[in-house]
Amino acid sequence: xxxxxxxxxxxxxxxxxxxxxxxxxxxxxxxxxxxxxxxxxxxxxxxxxxxxxxxxxxxxxxxxxxxxxxxxxxxxxxxxxxxxxxxxxxxxxxxxxxxxxxxxxxxxxxxxxxxxxxxxxxxxxxxxxxxxxxxxxxxxxxxxxxxxxxxxxxxxxxxxxxxxxxxxxxxxxxxxxxxxxxxxxxxxxxxxxxxxxxxxxxxxxxxxxxxxxxxxxxxxx
Numbered sequence: 202x203x204x205x206x207x208x209x210x211x212x213x214x215x216x217x218x219x220x221x222x223x224x225x226x227x228x229x230x231x232x233x234x235x236x237x238x239x240x241x242x243x244x245x246x247x248x249x250x251x252x253x254x255x256x257x258x259x260x261x262x263x264x265x266x267x268x269x270x271x272x273x274x275x276x277x278x279x280x281x282x283x284x285x286x287x288x289x290x291x292x293x294x295x296x297x298x299x300x301x302x303x304x305x306x307x308x309x310x311x312x313x314x315x316x317x318x319x320x321x322x323x324x325x326x327x328x329x330x331x332x333x334x335x336x337x338x339x340x341x342x343x344x345x346x347x348x349x350x351x352x353x354x355x356x357x358x359x360x361x362x363x364x365x366x367x368x369x370x371x372x373x374x375x376x377x378x379x380x381x382x383x384x385x386x387x388x389x390x391x392x393x394x395x396x397x398x399x400x401x402x403x404x405x406x407x408x409x410x411x412x413x414x415x416x417x418x419x420x421x422x
Contacts, residue, residue, distance in 0.1 A: 204244045206236050216240045235311050239356040270306030276345040293341040300338045315359045
């Protein structure tokens with residue numbers, strides 16, 4: 202039993218499989234990292250099959266890897282249209298045609314990396330798309346890649362774990378407008394006048410925007 206990753210001159214990276222007198226090969230083109238990840242995962246599956254006795258079908262030699270557009274088009278027709286609400290399926294189709302196909306539609310499915318997705322997100326940000334819109338664009342891509350993993354076409358989902366890239370620069374906490382020193386004094390004075398004796402003086406944790414660094418905060422007593 203063996204799974205080896207080798208570079209074939211002028212053809213790219215291959216995973217060669219020798220298992221139970223079966224010899225198979227799978228091409229990954231120039232994508233060495235995906236070839237290595239696939240070989241690692243397949244080795245684990247073969248070892249488990251040896252121990253458990255479960256049957257395991259190996260890939261066909263040089264299995265054709267579809268482009269993103271080819272796979273998503275098929276996924277939209279065989280899965281989204283059947284298992285999703287009509288409005289959801291229509292939305293998936295729209296974002297694929299408008300955003301995904303022009304950007305990465307011609308790339309083979311296994312050649313799209315997490316770095317590609319992050320660059321797409323950065324481009325969409327620069328074009329003024331909102332966080333929710335970008336999330337809606339990535340949703341069908343992420344789901345389709347999960348199906349591609351199940352189909353044995355890829356070993357990783359490039360859309361997973363890109364949440365940090367979706368952090369909006371115009372989120373609510375980016376617009377905190379703290380009180381000025383004078384406003385803090387006014388609030389404290391009003392609290393002393395209206396709060397019950399047991400609660401006065403009212404402890405307040407605050408920051409004020411116009412005080413120089415090192416300036417003491419207003420007295421609270």
